Amino acid sequence: MSSTFCLEDVERFRRAIADRIGLSFEDSKVGFLEEVLHRRLGSTGRDCDSYLRLLEGARIPAELGALADELTVPETYFFRNIDQFRAFAERVVPERVKSRASLRELSVLSAGCASGEEPYTVAIILREILQPGWTASVLGVDLNPSALLKARSGRFSRWSLRETPPDAEQRWFKGDARDIVLDDSIRASVKFEQHNLVDDDPDLWGHQKYDVVFCRNVIMYLTNEGAINLVSRIARALAPDGFLFLGHAETLRGLSQDFELCHTHRTFYYQRKAESGRSVPNQTGAVAPADGFSTALIALVDGTDTWVDAIRAATDRVQQLVEHLPPPAATPGEHRAAPARSGWSLGRALELLRKEQFAEALGLVEALPSEAARDPDVLLLQAVLLTHSGLLLRAEETCRRLLEIDGLNAGSHYVLALCSEGIGDLEGAADHDRMAAYLDPRFAMPRLHLGLLGRRAHDREGMRRELSHAITLLEHEDSSRLLLFGGGFTREALIALCRAEMLVNGDSR
Ligand SMILES: C[S@@+](CC[C@H](N)C(=O)[O-])C[C@H]1O[C@@H](n2cnc3c(N)ncnc32)[C@H](O)[C@@H]1O
Structure with missing residues (x-):
């Protein structure tokens, strides 16, 4: 620690960075922040208090730029996550061209563009696919001045082209093995x-200014508040039905209800809803399930055609076992089971779900006041109960209603996967599982289901990958979610099921 500042100063520095740049730093990064603060005091020649007051004060783009240079990761390259650029070229641009037919102009923003490879990739694609007579405006913005300087130079290392298709490289780049120069007309555009x-x-x-916004690998570094505010500005600045691309590990779940999830070209992106959505709903909570359930149910799973059949076939045996177990202890999840905002309790219905008394649970849920039909928690529980009762068409209808309210509800996509499998649409089932897993990377059940679907398709590698991912997630899966989506199986039974499936198919993890 430098003699010129103390830990409280570093804390103040961390808060100022969160407020002024939106960046979030965990406790493990405090040492790094100390080093940066030390360097900034040296460069500005200020003492710590005067420097922190500067940072907390009026607009200071130069100092924030210097800080961005120190604190952010400028990693980027041309055609990064190429599936998204395929979706951009083959779905997004054609749709926006239809919407802008009278204007004949498209506008794209790359927010957090770093050294420019992303907006230049957009410009290359638009040049290749837009008809004559159309104009494209592509704007790249970033806080880091040295990244922008490099972007404007149009000169890159070969490493920046590592994912660039050879024909695009031939058409739009010149240079040798070390220094690559972008075509002047693309650079100028x-x-x-x-x-x-x-x-x-x-x-x-500006209001509805852009057709498409790329904001990839930015919100993952922001505070929750910073990310929510940024996404809300993006929503405002996008044309109705305009598109948003995030980084492949980023989702809008918990950040916004203004977008629909799109899943094409093996990738995910978002389309702005014509009307703004409502506020972000809570997750459904539930009581903890009983433990100690026998792994003998694995045999039962293997004896059925689909996972949804296995869940239903498990019912009687789960019932017998549950009756011999003591009632579960109250957990924090119980409180979430009775959301105060809606004024009705789902606790009793969840308890009936735990006991596999689906008809009774469904009766309770359907007897709730009519406003409950717009509560995502109620709709999700209803869809799960309908699935357990084998009423797949009604379950699907309920999920669709839920997605109209909360388009990014991972649970709803998982239940839709079960419904699709139930009617023999295995590709549709896998698509919904992938959407659920993307929206909530910690959600184990879609991974498990993808593994079982992989086994049915004789895709051993896919099965192995998904089941082993499911095992890792199941170890930490929330017990309330296991009750809701686990089909009556305990955590241990589900893990054992994954292991048994992998073993039967030649993997001994
Ligand atoms: C990892 S790069 C992403 C580059 C590109 N979008 C991609 O995905 O390849 C993140 C960029 O976000 C920028 N950034 C982070 N916070 C910012 C802020 N508050 N304002 C402007 N740019 C910011 C950083 O300077 C950095 O260049």
Whole structure:
């Protein structure tokens, strides 16, 4: 620790960074922040208090830019996550071209563009696919001035082209093994500006200004509040039905209800809803399931055609076992089972679900006041109960209603996967599982289901990959979610099931 500041100063520095740039740093990064603070005090020649007051004060783009250079990861390359660019070229642009037929102009923002490879990739694709007579405006913005300087230069290392298709490289780049120069006309077609994405800058975030926004690998570094505010500005600045691309490990779940999830070209992205959505709903909570359930149910799973059949076939035996177990202890999940905001309790219905008394549980849920039909927690529980009762068409209808309210509800996609499998649509089932797993990377059941679907399709590698992922997730899966989606199986039974399936198919993990 430098003699010029103390731990409280570093804490103050961390808060100022979160407020002014939106960046979030965990406790494990405090040492790194100390080093940066030390360097900034050296460069600005200020003492710590005066420097922190500067940071907390009025607009100081130069200092924030210098900090961004120190604190952010400028990693990027041309055609990064190429499936998203395929979706952009083959679905997004054709749709936006139809919407803008009278204007004949498309506008794309790359928010957090780093050294420019992303907006330049957009410009290359638009040049290749737009008909003559159309114009494209591509704007790249970032807070980091040295990244923008590199972007404007149009000169890159060969490493930046590591995912670039050879024909695009031949058409749009010149140079030798070390230094690559981008075609001048592409370079001139992209505008770069320094902006802080945390600021509500009216020029940058004009109403319905963009057809498409790329904001990839940015929100993952932001505070929750910073991410929510940024996404809300993006929603405002996108045309109705405009598109948003995030990084492949980022989702809008918990951040916004203004978008629909799109899943094409083996990738995910979002389309702005024509009307703004409602506030983000809570997750459904539940009581903990009983433990100690026998792994003998694995045999039962193997004796049925589909996972949804296995869940239903498990019912009688789960019932017998549950009756001999003591009631579960109350968990924090129980409180979430009775959401105060809606004024009705789902606790009793969840208890009946635990006991596999589906008809009674369904009766309770359907007897709730009519406003309950718009509560995502109620709809999800109802869909699960309908699935358990074998009423797949009604379960599907309920999920669709739920997705109209909360388009990013991972549980709803998982139940839709079961419904699709139930009617023999295995591809549809896998698609919904993938959407559920993407929306909530910690959700174990879609991975398990994808593994079982892989086994049915004789895809041994896919089966092995998904089941082993499911085992890792199941070890930490929330007990309330296991009750809701686990089909009556305990955590141990589900893990044992995954292991047994892998063993039978030649993997001994
Ligand atoms: C990992 S790069 C992403 C580059 C590109 N979008 C991609 O996915 O390849 C993240 C960029 O976000 C920028 N950034 C982070 N916070 C920002 C803020 N508050 N305002 C503007 N840019 C920011 C960083 O400077 C960095 O260049």
